[in-house]
Amino acid sequence: xxxxxxxxxxxxxxxxxxxxxxxxxxxxxxxxxxxxxxxxxxxxxxxxxxxxxxxxxxxxxxxxxxxxxxxxxxxxxxxxxxxxxxxxxxxxxxxxxxxxxxxxxxxxxxxxxxxxxxxxxxxxxxxxxxxxxxxxxxxxxxxxxxxxxxxxxxxxxxxxxxxxxxxxxxxxxxxxxxxxxxxxxxxxxxxxxxxxxxxxxxxxxxxxxxxxxxxxxxxxxxxxxxxxxxxxxxxxxxxxxxxxxxxxxxxxxxxxxxxxxxxxxxxxxxxxxxxxx
Numbered sequence: 327x328x329x330x331x332x333x334x335x336x337x338x339x340x341x342x343x344x345x346x347x348x349x350x351x352x353x354x355x356x357x358x359x360x361x362x363x364x365x366x367x368x369x370x371x372x373x374x375x376x377x378x379x380x381x382x383x384x385x386x387x388x389x390x391x392x393x394x395x396x397x398x399x400x401x402x403x404x405x406x407x408x409x410x411x412x413x414x415x416x417x418x419x420x421x422x423x424x425x426x427x428x429x430x431x432x433x434x435x436x437x438x439x440x441x442x443x444x445x446x447x448x449x450x451x452x453x454x455x456x457x458x459x460x461x462x463x464x465x466x467x468x469x470x471x472x473x474x475x476x477x478x479x480x481x482x483x484x485x486x487x488x489x490x491x492x493x494x495x496x497x498x499x500x501x502x503x504x505x506x507x508x509x510x511x512x513x514x515x516x517x518x519x520x521x522x523x524x525x526x527x528x529x530x531x532x533x534x535x536x537x538x539x540x541x542x543x544x545x546x547x548x549x550x551x552x553x554x555x556x557x558x559x560x561x562x563x564x565x566x567x568x569x570x571x572x573x574x575x576x577x578x579x580x581x582x583x584x585x586x587x588x589x590x591x592x593x594x595x596x597x598x599x600x601x602x603x
Contacts, residue, residue, distance in 0.1 A: 356599075356601070360410055360595060364591070369389065369591075377571060405453075408453045418445060468562065473552075486549075489545075496538075497537075504530060507527060507530065533591070536582075536586020540566060547569075570583055
């Protein structure tokens with residue numbers, strides 16, 4: 327009886343630990359999606375102001391952080407975003423390391439691992455900004471600097487071209503998956519009302535397609551930089567968005583893409599609420 331009781335207590339402790347771990351990671355994932363939502367909404371809003379010629383600032387993550395810093399309790403909000411991105415990195419990393427099973431192939435875990443590294447980097451740069459480190463170089467300048475450094479390497483032109491093609495591919499996949507509504511598989515649609523599901527679906531489709539377009543456009547500029555061996559052709563998010571105003575449609579294309587980015591930000595809030603974590 328004593329041995330049986332000991333085993334029972336041991337199993338109960340393990341079960342409680344697993345429950346605590348799951349609850350912690352779930353909370354981390356939701357915080358991460360909320361932080362992502364804030365940044366995308368602000369980037370979209372900045373892009374609309376640029377399209378309408380009514381505002382300065384850069385339509386990228388740095389510009390979004392600057393907008394947050396200008397608000398009352400901006401410093402507190404910035405650190406909340408830092409925590410959100412750290413939580414997203416933790417959640418993605420945990421999915422890469424801890425999650426197993428037939429549905430979690432090595433490629434899926436590797437993708438989560440890459441996302442964890444990305445969000446850890448975003449968390450670090452956001453923390454530096456929140457701590458008063460300043461924005462430093464703009465996203466456009468950084469993109470050109472990185473491209474210039476890569477082009478100096480052996481086979482650098484090939485590497486930069488491959489990076490551009492990869493980014494174009496990622497953008498295409500994001501847009502196609504959004505159009506096919508693949509994201510619904512990751513949401514707890516059963517707890518939504520029919521009307522809510524329709525709204526969330528529209529947010530996911532419109533926002534996901536716009537996000538994919540931006541990724542693909544940035545990849546095209548990097549590919550052009552490789553082909554022409556000119557790092558100045560590479561563009562960050564801000565310059566990529568501004569380039570949409572130079573199309574025959576004019577600033578209205580940028581307005582459409584900006585609205586899409588706002589929709590994706592709101593969809594991120596919906597993911598924080600209904601994502602299966």
